[in-house]
Amino acid sequence: MSHSHSDRRNRGSLGTVLLAGACCAGAVAYAVLVAPSMLPPQDVETTNVTTPEVLGSVIEPEEESTDLDGPVGHLRINVSDRGLAWVQTLNCTGDLAVDPEPCAVMAEASAEFAGDPAAGGSESESKTDEEGADEGATGEQLFTEVRSGTVCTDKVYGPQEAAIEGTWEGEEIDTTLSRKGSCEEARWQRLRAVTEQIG
Template sequence: MSPSHRDHRNRGTLGTVMLAGACCVGAIAYGVVVGPSMLPPQDVQATTAMTPDAGPVAPEPAPVAEPGPVGFLQIQVSDRDRAWVQTLRCTGDAEEDPATCAELALAASEFEGGTESAQGAGEESEEVPAEDDAEPTAAADPGGEQLFTEVGEGTVCTDKVYGQQEAAVIGTWEGQEVETTLTRKGSCEEARWQRLRALTDQIG
């Protein structure tokens, strides 16, 4: 075989190899670039479905306001040479009711606590069996009768007169009938007057 024929054959073989290699490189590049876009769409949907949905954050509940006292009172106040009549209506709505309603509720709470403390500080008393027909006492209802309870017989009080004012209070308070008179004659009556001063002052 002549040298020219051998060179021609070698060049043909080399060209074929290079062409085949170029085709392989092109096929690999095509697979890398175009391949991912050919994946089925359900794979993306499955990934999205597996992602947890946090959803909207629920707002915190608003604080509930404590109900106020309920009652209707008529107060007639006399002070030396003048007198006036005023009324107080409490519906239990602490935001809408007059401030006097909240002041009376606070006075009832403080008076209840003071009464319990005084009873706890004393000596133990002998238990007395309750009778079925016994009338309820003021201590049984601190929110109603106890706020307006009158001075009991045998209570030790001074005779000092703190003022000439007097007041008559009638109506209902926390489901209890109220009918009492307030004066400033003696330390015990003065204590009641100060406790219910929200009623005897001018109600705005």
């Protein structure tokens, strides 16, 4: 074998060795410098998003909590206002999610009325307070008429009048409302959800 042929052969193997070394060095540099930046931070927990547990917690809405139980009742209301008159009905099933809005307003009025010692009321209301059963106003209490002897102003707040009959929270209701005098106006405002036109 000639000397020149041997030199070419050594140069060829030297080039291969250098190329292989450069590739290895590149791979090591990539592994050391680039690969760690592609990993998640150590304090972050990785989760497979397609697991049913994760999807379930994302898709399922939180249950709404309501402080008030809906009232149960059926009322027929006759309202007159400056020569106009209308008749409307209100049905409340106790489920505030599906009942008309006036049912929720009446539930709030009942809760406020039960907690207001200045609201006045009938003898049956006094008995309820004495017995300590004060969870909420009963139908009779919410629609109670003004007791005789109650001090009220004579101011007329409006010409509107209403007659309400039906059942409310297991009680028979048959009462009339007006806006003549401060006590009657207080009743009107308390029961406004049923005297206003129900949409």
